[in-house]
Amino acid sequence: xxxxxxxxxxxxxxxxxxxxxxxxxxxxxxxxxxxxxxxxxxxxxxxxxxxxxxxxxxxxxxxxxxxxxxxxxxxxxxxxxxxxxxxxxxxxxxxxxxxxxxxxxxxxxxxxxxxxxxxxxxxx
Numbered sequence: 001x002x003x004x005x006x007x008x009x010x011x012x013x014x015x016x017x018x019x020x021x022x023x024x025x026x027x028x029x030x031x032x033x034x035x036x037x038x039x040x041x042x043x044x045x046x047x048x049x050x051x052x053x054x055x056x057x058x059x060x061x062x063x064x065x066x067x068x069x070x071x072x073x074x075x076x077x078x079x080x081x082x083x084x085x086x087x088x089x090x091x092x093x094x095x096x097x098x099x100x101x102x103x104x105x106x107x108x109x110x111x112x113x114x115x116x117x118x119x120x121x122x123x124x
Contacts, residue, residue, distance in 0.1 A: 025091040026056040027065035029072050032101075034083040036123035043081045065090040069097060073113035078122040086112040 035043035047053035059065040069088035100106040103115025
């Protein structure tokens, strides 16, 4: 009896797992950094030495992905990174950030980072 119950429980768990949709999609954030003069190696370290890379972050919704993209603009390395641009896609959908590649306001722009933020263009 215990063996049948265990098999039935395991079968139910498998069926339930297959029946439930996946609620999280990848939020693909593309980071593009502009280094302060002579600081390229340090600035690009998070992208394995390249000025740009994409990292997948789990997100339960498009809004969560938008929030992750906005938060990713934070630049706490103002002595190393002059400017950072972020673009995002939730699954296959490219998201609008409101800025162009240079960080200037553009209603249809894919970049989430403004170039006039207080944590950009410092190189302290």
